[in-house]
Amino acid sequence: MVACQHSTVSRALVASAVASVIALSGCGIVRDITGTREEYPLAEEVAEETTHEEGDPREEPAEVDFPYTREGQIFQDTGQDATLRFSVTGLERTDEYTVLYYENTYVDHFEGIVTNLSMPNTLVDPVSGQAFWEYTDEEGYYYGSVAPTPDGYPVEVGATNRYRRYFPRLPDEIKQVTFVGSGLGAMTGIPVVDVEEEQPDPVDPNGAEMIDHGPEPGEIVEFENLRPEPGAQEWVGEMESFVDSDVASTTRDGDTETVALKADVMFDFDSAELTDEAEEVVRQAARSLENNIDPDDPEITVIGHTDGRGDDDYNQDLSEERAETVREVLEEELGEGYGFTVEGRGASELIAREGGSDDEEARARNRRVEFAYRVDRSDEGLTSGRGEDLLGSSERHVFPPAKFVADDTAEVVATATDGDVRLDVHPLRRDGAYVISTVTLTNTGDEPVLPDMGGEDAVNPGGPTEFSQGALGGFQLLEPDTDLVRYVTLMNFGGETYSGFADEVHEMQPGNTYQLVAVFAAPPVEVRELTLRAGPFGEIEDVPFGK
Missing domain, CATH: 3.30.1330.60 (OmpA-like domain)
Known part of the structure; x- marks a missing residue:
């Protein structure tokens, strides 16, 4: 079987995606990875773990423990939604660029040429708010693992595909990033490992051999690798937040x-x-x-x-x-x-x-x-608690990056329904200057359904239209004690190249459950609960922050 991975044609054609600004509804899939190292060097001095109430946001992670793995159902463009096991097996910073290594294993049914409909692969520094897309050439093709056919990559249930992708070199001060692109939520706390050279290319790439018959369950599939060439297009953007009150609003863009x-x-x-x-x-x-x-x-x-x-x-x-x-x-x-x-x-x-x-x-x-x-943007400009005599919408609160959590959906704090769709709300998580809201949607009916997540109920009357991108873009977080409203954050890559940092919702298959995230500017440390405005599901009060 052959899978189109994130608009994968040869090296993953993305010119059209870039030009149209990743609307978060296009082929934004986990694109794929190569070789795993058995050991990664720890920093000479491993910092003590920090809490979200105190600590230097830029401290080294307490441990480096690849792989970082998640598993769950993801949207496919054919409606044959599959369960994906996704693992980040390495994130290396060389003198030239940053290399992401990852693996895909489809756990259940997977037939034909299908595409995972999720956010494009993006590395986010949650402290500074910088976002990094993959290198592309002049025609918009991604560098890294090369698809052996114009249709994409050979995939089989139970087989593991290994891939690598190249990103702009992360600044030295970035120690951990948040990764999105798997379709399984925001993977926080992924450590950046400094190396003199990246991992060698696969010794015997076998992806081209799998085109006709596909890999066997349990087989490892690897592909030829293409490193960025001179003139490769860099994509470095900024998180753009919007916080509103009755008297003022504040937009922060980089x-x-x-x-x-x-x-x-x-x-x-x-x-x-x-x-x-x-x-x-x-x-x-x-x-x-x-x-x-x-x-x-x-x-x-x-x-x-x-x-x-x-x-x-x-x-x-x-x-x-x-x-x-x-x-x-x-x-x-x-x-x-x-x-x-x-x-x-x-x-x-x-x-x-x-x-x-x-x-x-x-x-x-x-x-x-x-x-x-x-x-x-220096350390002196970072805060976590509420300041006195300041405009509430202009406060920026920065915490350490969130630790990696294999399952953001283990705890359900509230449930709401809209027809045959059930919304389960999970604890909020602070991640640097942002807060991640994770929800799961379940189709409890007998037929496929496409939830209506938009409409007048999804956005405050008169709200700025650009801060409603993505199906969850209409979600908002309300701070009841101050009436501050936090809109979904944008990822702005310059000009018209931006998108809401919120998942798109596609047609949901009967009985299936899907994990989605929306990201907002973080409130101060003393705020322990927020109200989630969840579009057609109404307002859900007292959503707590997780530990």
């Missing part, structure tokens, strides 16, 4: 933070004068900016926006006046040492779609004054 003060709170109708309530909001915004800004680049851009109603000239003038008012108060609060640029953009940059059933909320979202600046 080293840039944008705070949007909601104009309806800040100004009366047709006015550029701050309301009494706005004085306190701007003061908190100034303290947050002072806390987060890069001291080596203290430049602030203030931009006013209106909704889509009204004359263009009127909107332009009003947006400029409001931006200037906010600049004056920020400058007064911050004192000397900061540079300001002020702009008005009228209704030219709407972030919520107007004219729908939530038109009033959307227009209110679009009426805003934003200020943007570069953030401090």
Whole structure:
């Protein structure tokens, strides 16, 4: 049998996937790996285990113990959903690049040319928020294990395929990463091992021999390897988070933070004068900016926006006046040492779609004054607890990377149903600057079903449309005590090349259970429970963090 692995044609054609921005519904599969080492060198000094309440986020992992294995059902494009055993058997950093080694074993039925529908293989540094895709050539083909046929790789139930893939060289300070791409959730705590040379190519690759008859159960299948060539395309992106409140929202994209003060709170109708309530909001915004800004680049851009109603000239003038008012108060609060640029953009940059059933909320979202600046990404800029006198949406809380867990679904903390689909909610997990929400969906009926995870119930009225990517993109985490709402994080690879860090849901087969994840910006350490807004399943209160 032959399997198309993650749009695998020869070296896995991904040009179309990159151009269309991994919508998380395309062929994003575990792509495949080679040779396992019996031993990996530990760091000279193995750090003590850290808790999520304290400790250096960049400490060495307590142990290096490959392989890291998960098993579960995954979506296939033919509907013949199969149980996959997936193992990361190595992650090596050389002077040139990072090499991922992994194995696939299909445990049950697997027929014909099928594709695992999951996120593309991605390495994420949960502390800095950097994300790394695989190297591609100019035509968009992946480097690494070479498929012996244009259709993909030979696969048989019970046989193990070994693969390797190449990623940009991870920065030296990264000790552990979170891997996504297997279709089995987020695999946290995968250690990075520094080596002088990567593992040698397979001595006797036998993948081409399996095209006609397929491998036997228990057989190991290996493929020829192609290393990145000069001019290989690097894909390094940033996690982009969005946290919302009644008075302000904060978007953090890599080293840039944008705070949007909601104009309806800040100004009366047709006015550029701050309301009494706005004085306190701007003061908190100034303290947050002072806390987060890069001291080596203290430049602030203030931009006013209106909704889509009204004359263009009127909107332009009003947006400029409001931006200037906010600049004056920020400058007064911050004192000397900061540079300001002020702009008005009228209704030219709407972030919520107007004219729908939530038109009033959307227009209110679009009426805003934003200020943007570069953030401090040094250790001094990392926090875990809630700061005093800061704008809640602008707090960034960073913890050590989560440890590897073989099964994120062992504990069920809540259950909800929508028709024949049962949603089981599992404990939240802190992972660096993020929190992972893991859920499982089960088709309890007798027929295949495609759950409707979207619709008006999935997103807050007037919510920003770009933060609803993926079927779980409409999920949100609500902090009840502060009313802060955390939207699903994006992986932004520049321009239009981004996607929601949330799984897509495909047609579910009767009796099958599927594991899915959505990733959000982390709340402070004192927050022990959050409310999960789960689209058609409603609000699920008191979802705890796991130990």
